[in-house]
Amino acid sequence: MPTLPPSLRDVPPAELFPEVFARDPHHVGWTRGGRARALELLAQLDPVTYGRDRSRLDGHVSRLSAFLRHGVLSLAEVRDAALTHAPVTAPSRVYKYINELSWRDFFVRVYAEVGDKVWQDFQPYKTGIAAADYASEFPTDIDRAGTGLTCIDSWSRELRETGYLHNHVRMWLAAYIIHHRRVRWQAGASWFITHLLDGDPAANNLNWQWVASTWRRGPYIWNRATLVKNAGERYCASCPLASGGCPFDATYSDLSTRLFPSRYPAPGETGVLPPRMLEAVPWEAPPPPEPLPGAVVWVHGDRLSPTNEALLAYPERPAVFVWDDELLRTWAVSAKRQSFIHDCVAELPVHVLRGVVAEEVARFARAHRAKVIATTPSPSPRFAQIVEALREAGFTVQLWPEPVFGASVTPLDLRVHAAYWGQVRANAFGKPPAPPKEKPLVKVSSPGDKKPSKRKPKKLDAEPLFKLGEGD
Numbered sequence: 001m002p003t004l005p006p007s008l009r010d011v012p013p014a015e016l017f018p019e020v021f022a023r024d025p026h027h028v029g030w031t032r033g034g035r036a037r038a039l040e041l042l043a044q045l046d047p048v049t050y051g052r053d054r055s056r057l058d059g060h061v062s063r064l065s066a067f068l069r070h071g072v073l074s075l076a077e078v079r080d081a082a083l084t085h086a087p088v089t090a091p092s093r094v095y096k097y098i099n100e101l102s103w104r105d106f107f108v109r110v111y112a113e114v115g116d117k118v119w120q121d122f123q124p125y126k127t128g129i130a131a132a133d134y135a136s137e138f139p140t141d142i143d144r145a146g147t148g149l150t151c152i153d154s155w156s157r158e159l160r161e162t163g164y165l166h167n168h169v170r171m172w173l174a175a176y177i178i179h180h181r182r183v184r185w186q187a188g189a190s191w192f193i194t195h196l197l198d199g200d201p202a203a204n205n206l207n208w209q210w211v212a213s214t215w216r217r218g219p220y221i222w223n224r225a226t227l228v229k230n231a232g233e234r235y236c237a238s239c240p241l242a243s244g245g246c247p248f249d250a251t252y253s254d255l256s257t258r259l260f261p262s263r264y265p266a267p268g269e270t271g272v273l274p275p276r277m278l279e280a281v282p283w284e285a286p287p288p289p290e291p292l293p294g295a296v297v298w299v300h301g302d303r304l305s306p307t308n309e310a311l312l313a314y315p316e317r318p319a320v321f322v323w324d325d326e327l328l329r330t331w332a333v334s335a336k337r338q339s340f341i342h343d344c345v346a347e348l349p350v351h352v353l354r355g356v357v358a359e360e361v362a363r364f365a366r367a368h369r370a371k372v373i374a375t376t377p378s379p380s381p382r383f384a385q386i387v388e389a390l391r392e393a394g395f396t397v398q399l400w401p402e403p404v405f406g407a408s409v410t411p412l413d414l415r416v417h418a419a420y421w422g423q424v425r426a427n428a429f430g431k432p433p434a435p436p437k438e439k440p441l442v443k444v445s446s447p448g449d450k451k452p453s454k455r456k457p458k459k460l461d462a463e464p465l466f467k468l469g470e471g472d
């Protein structure tokens with residue numbers, strides 16, 4: 001019988017990953033991880049005021065994203081907490097917050113469908129610029145907060161020091177990187193994934209694609225007036241370029257003319273998303289499996305909670321968490337992110353190992369003479385590969401689903417958020433799922449389209465195809 005190395009649960013991350021801490025000296029202000037901290041923040045949730053002021057940098061945003069991304073809280077329980085702030089007869093008072101939560105649910109579902117394609121352009125850029133003309137390298141002056149633009153440099157420092165940015169700041173930074181510096185969105189998305197405590201390929205990459213225009217009708221840009229409206233003068237007041245040379249000090253129409261040769265794809269450009277791929281995705285609430293004798297539990301980074309459904313199903317059985325060394329290297333995960341995850345893991349009744357996940361989980365199961373491994377689902381293709389490897393090694397792998405955020409009648413239209421939300425919204429507010437619309441809610445452009453559409457492109461200041469925030 002294989003023997004297990006001692007658990008790494010109480011080893012401080014700086015000892016476990018000294019090379020990461022050496023290259024990331026900016027880990028000064030990360031949010032403490034773990035369920036206790038998550039519940040403190042949840043108790044401060046003010047979804048009613050959020051509905052009015054979330055676009056402002058000092059608005060009542062919840063800062064729950066890292067806890068949602070790592071499954072310390074489930075979307076359903078945060079939604080339930082938000083609903084307690086409104087009378088049963090007037091749930092619309094917290095509508096905006098629940099709508100915002102639905103973006104996460106939407107992106108996770110899309111990720112589950114597209115897998116690693118999430119790293120490729122879904123559609124061509126609608127900027128008149130070919131993908132090859134965007135740089136693949138991330139500019140070091142942005143990473144080092146040395147652009148000379150007070151706003152951009154402040155956000156870069158904030159990202160590296162805290163691992164958190166307000167939604168608008170993420171949009172503004174992304175638009176600057178892609179459209180002003182002409183850098184491929186993938187380079188910016190990787191930079192974010194390294195540092196954001198909530199970074200994940202679902203919400204992160206799909207938001208970057210949105211800003212880039214590779215999953216939207218046109219590019220997202222912003223100007224100085226929008227910045228001042230939502231952030232006040234805090235950046236411009238000390239910016240050396242405020243009175244001459246600010247690249248954002250222009251109307252939307254002037255910026256558009258300056259940045260983009262056209263609002264159509266450059267000739268010959270395509271994307272990877274087949275036009276009908278997300279149109280009718282079968283959906284069924286996953287039934288929880290029956291507990292089996294002699295199982296062990298595998299806890300992974302998408303459900304780091306004492307309320308993890310597999311842990312609850314097998315409260316007396318041994319459980320394991322494995323630091324995925326290859327993934328941490330590939331994503332260059334920062335010291336603050338590792339510390340956050342460590343805080344979450346330290347609260348759980350798990351034996352902690354590191355290495356190749358499938359091998360370590362199998363070793364743990366064999367050490368406990370288990371043939372069954374119970375875990376929770378994840379949309380990530382890497383998770384699917386690990387499950388496959390465990391099944392090939394002869395284990396039964398059980399998936400214990402978390403509560404559903406919004407059930408729908410199958411099939412689900414995931415081409416744009418508005419279509420998805422139309423089907424899921426009723427159930428997200430506790431009503432029976434709404435049937436799908438007879439006709440598609442929106443017309444989506446085909447990535448394979450050779451001819452540019454004859455339809456007049458929307459004006460930049462007009463309502464976008466789907467919205468990430470107000471005041472764009």
Ligand SMILES: Cc1cc2nc3c(=O)[nH]c(=O)nc-3n(C[C@H](O)[C@H](O)[C@H](O)COP(=O)(O)OP(=O)(O)OC[C@H]3O[C@@H](n4cnc5c(N)ncnc54)[C@H](O)[C@@H]3O)c2cc1C
Pocket residue numbers: 054060061062063064065066068069100101102103104107165166167168170171174192196198199200201203204205207208211468
């Ligand atoms: C370029 C870019 C990259 C992003 N990368 C990530 C990421 O890696 N991980 C991540 O969780 N979010 C990401 N977002 C979405 C959003 O910015 C954050 O979820 C939000 O700012 C987190 O702060 P909060 O918890 O205070 O959010 P709140 O405004 O309080 O919203 C509540 C919750 O709703 C969800 N949510 C809100 N807006 C979005 C959105 N646009 N997309 C997906 N979920 C949303 C989050 O889970 C969030 O915690 C990104 C946005 C952009 C523009």
